[in-house]
């Protein structure tokens with residue numbers, strides 16, 4: 001099948017799954033921003049997106065997107081490496097055309113996934129997973145807090161270490177998205193001279209918007225803990 005066997009097919013899969021993941025991030029970032037405006041409304045959304053069938057379908061779909069995106073990234077990176085070795089960007093980089101992000105997309109991706117496992121432990125494991133476990137008769141975690149996302153956010157970011165960890169993670173995501181959005185739109189056909197600069201600009205705007213939504217939450221709840229004197233180094 002051309003999607004798997006040809007280089008352009010694999011890039012196409014990377015682009016489609018990448019854009020779907022960016023849309024998830026836009027949704028997730030906007031949803032989290034609600035926690036700043038109204039913790040009650042945020043918890044209502046968490047309740048709506050608990051362990052219901054549609055939320056579970058979304059979770060499985062999301063996991064599939066991440067697996068596809070990562071697997072194809074691995075294959076593409078491996079084939080680039082085999083074809084051209086470590087110096088594959090030498091000609092272009094001497095003309096100053098290759099950014100830090102474009103040279104390090106796979107490494108950035110691995111870092112992002114590493115931090116994401118920690119993030120899933122911080123939230124998903126204590127929320128949706130606890131609900132699923134209880135529905136199946138298990139007794140893990142605190143069910144009364146399973147849809148209290150606002151509580152978990154305020155406790156996590158009351159810890160300055162976690163604020164720094166999340167800001168580093170968001171920095172890696174910003175770099176990854178600036179090149180990723182550009183690359184996806186380029187692969188999907190916006191690759192003429194006029195659009196070359198425009199999609200670079202679109203990539204930067206989308207990456208910055210997505211990341212700022214998350215950064216605002218970290219700074220708001222981290223700052224609130226400092227102002228209220230509730231900073232704590234619990235893990």
Ligand code: HEM
Pocket residue numbers: 025028032046049050055058059060062112116119120123124127128129149153166173214215217218
């Ligand atoms: C300030 C930053 C963030 C906060 C406060 C936050 C908050 C949350 C919360 C509360 C949940 C649990 C929802 C539930 O299970 O009901 C969650 C799940 C999740 N988050 Fe985040 N998140 C943040 C950043 C991110 C980022 C940057 C990514 C991806 C790179 C991400 C990916 C996910 C994923 C994949 C899930 C599981 C979704 C699912 O179960 O379908 N989050 N997040």
